[in-house]
Amino acid sequence: MARATASAATAPSRLNEYYELCKPRVVMLIVFTAVVGMFLAVPGLPPLSALLWGTLGIALQASSAAAVNQIIDRNIDARMARTCGRPLVTGTLSMTESIAFATLLGLGGFALLWVLVNPLTAVLTQLTLIGYAGVYTLYLKRATPQNIVIGGAAGAAPPVLGWVAVTGEVHAHALILFAIIFIWTPPHFWALAIERRDEYAKVDIPMLPVTHGIDYTRTQVLLYTILLTAVTVLPFATAMSGLIYLLGALALDAVFLYYAICLKWWPRPGLPMRTFGFSIVYLMGIFSLLLLDHYLWPLLAA
Numbered sequence: 001m002a003r004a005t006a007s008a009a010t011a012p013s014r015l016n017e018y019y020e021l022c023k024p025r026v027v028m029l030i031v032f033t034a035v036v037g038m039f040l041a042v043p044g045l046p047p048l049s050a051l052l053w054g055t056l057g058i059a060l061q062a063s064s065a066a067a068v069n070q071i072i073d074r075n076i077d078a079r080m081a082r083t084c085g086r087p088l089v090t091g092t093l094s095m096t097e098s099i100a101f102a103t104l105l106g107l108g109g110f111a112l113l114w115v116l117v118n119p120l121t122a123v124l125t126q127l128t129l130i131g132y133a134g135v136y137t138l139y140l141k142r143a144t145p146q147n148i149v150i151g152g153a154a155g156a157a158p159p160v161l162g163w164v165a166v167t168g169e170v171h172a173h174a175l176i177l178f179a180i181i182f183i184w185t186p187p188h189f190w191a192l193a194i195e196r197r198d199e200y201a202k203v204d205i206p207m208l209p210v211t212h213g214i215d216y217t218r219t220q221v222l223l224y225t226i227l228l229t230a231v232t233v234l235p236f237a238t239a240m241s242g243l244i245y246l247l248g249a250l251a252l253d254a255v256f257l258y259y260a261i262c263l264k265w266w267p268r269p270g271l272p273m274r275t276f277g278f279s280i281v282y283l284m285g286i287f288s289l290l291l292l293d294h295y296l297w298p299l300l301a302a
């Protein structure tokens, strides 16, 4: 009786541990950018089957990538305050359970994309998984302060994956979506890394604030944010999006630039984490505007 009660009590919490192994909040935003890529790929609505199975397949593979990242990084995660509560560190999930779970999600996602979407999406998504879990986590993260710039390509791929899921091909407009996330990644991450500099130094991970100092990193955040402003004009400049997108994007750019300028010239406690927090709102906002504009602007401009 006591045994039955105990296992009933632990079952939901174990489910929660598997959920946490997938970095759910990051994966949700990643999947959102992929879904926006699917909607932007065609003038009307994308086919339901590509939308449904494409989203599920990309979500499964992104979750698998996040789990592999935690399997590889468990010793580093154990020594940083931000990550020491993760399931593989606390021991609530074993290595065997985590590897089995990551393999199941990865293979399941790949098979689903290959069979129900198209082989190109399956292959590109698999390469993205390898890029993040293999190339970034295993090698780049420990090797160079440019780790997140190069590794950012994996995080930037999902809108392209979504586009390919619907059309079967890579279009120049999909590459603009890639460029937006690619250039957004450095200010997103380095804002957090400024705050967490000492933790990364303690575990010998060569993040930019550790190797080049905090002030240099602030300059890089500002330069990438300026570049990001230019890149976010591209959807309008190439007639992919209309004025609703442009005006909204410029407003978001202005706020992000304000954060980056304050971080560089008027730094104060708490500002790096507020900049990091805003970077997430910003990317959600840019992709929401792209989606909104795709359906509303043709009606208004007609």
Ligand code: HEM
Binding pocket: 025, 026, 029, 030, 033, 082, 147, 148, 149, 151, 152, 154, 155, 156, 181, 185, 188, 189, 192, 280, 283
């Ligand atoms: C190489 C690329 C990236 C790096 C190094 C990176 C790094 C990080 C780190 C370290 C955190 C954890 C913050 C914390 O624990 O408080 C984080 C959070 C987050 N990242 Fe990124 N990120 C990258 C790319 C992306 C991409 C592509 C997206 C989405 C499109 C994204 C969305 C998020 C979100 C939504 C959070 C908040 C998670 C939460 O609230 O727990 N990141 N990122």
Ligand SMILES: CC(C)=CCC/C(C)=C/CC/C(C)=C/COP(=O)(O)OP(=O)(O)O
Binding pocket: 023, 026, 030, 058, 061, 062, 063, 065, 066, 069, 073, 083, 125, 128, 129, 132, 137, 141, 154, 155, 158
């Ligand atoms: C479609 C597909 C396969 C997508 C995979 C892309 C993916 C999951 C990107 C996640 C980006 C991310 C959270 C990086 C941080 O890793 P970190 O190890 O630097 O951060 P941590 O210290 O919080 O673990």
